[in-house]
Amino acid sequence: MTRRVTEVSKTKKEAASILDGFKAFLMRGNVIDLAVAVVIGAAFTNIVNSVVKGVINPLVGAFGSQNLDHYSVCLKDPCKMAADGTVKSGVPILWGSVVGSALQFLITAAVVYFLMVLPMAKYLARQEARKKAREGQAANEPTPxxxxxxxxxxxxxxxxxxxxxxxxxxxxxxxxxxxxx
Structure with a gap:
């Protein structure tokens, strides 16, 4: 009986330490920053999808179909698709949707890099240069x-x-x- 009570108290202590660790994790500022980044990323994805559908797809449509999802190759003839998009017969490879997703990724990566990462890197480099300049001036000044x-x-x-x-x-x-x- 005492052995079981000891095991139960050990389990409670482990659960309490896990909860304390989780509380400490939540109280750090990184979790809030991550939540904000996810929300902004989701909103940004909608913008990129609109650019691809409204600009990229019509440009591609000048050379063929306006929807990249229509580009495919059939491995086993005859490839027949139902109106709802399911395959009736054959083995189609929908390479157009892969190209569309790759374009969305490249556009997202380019916008994030040029509008967020690059300016922040330049800003941090300027701040570091100012800090080094201030430290250099302080080291060169004679002590009063x-x-x-x-x-x-x-x-x-x-x-x-x-x-x-x-x-x-x-x-x-x-x-x-x-x-x-």
Missing amino acids: VTEVDVLQDIRDLLVAQRNGSADSAVTQQRTAGPDER
């Missing part, structure tokens, strides 16, 4: 002299005057940075 540095120099000069070597102490201090003293 603070009051504490001046007071330390005066103290060191007074100590050096007492010892009789004031000129060499000033030269050493001015050539060494504030961190090297």
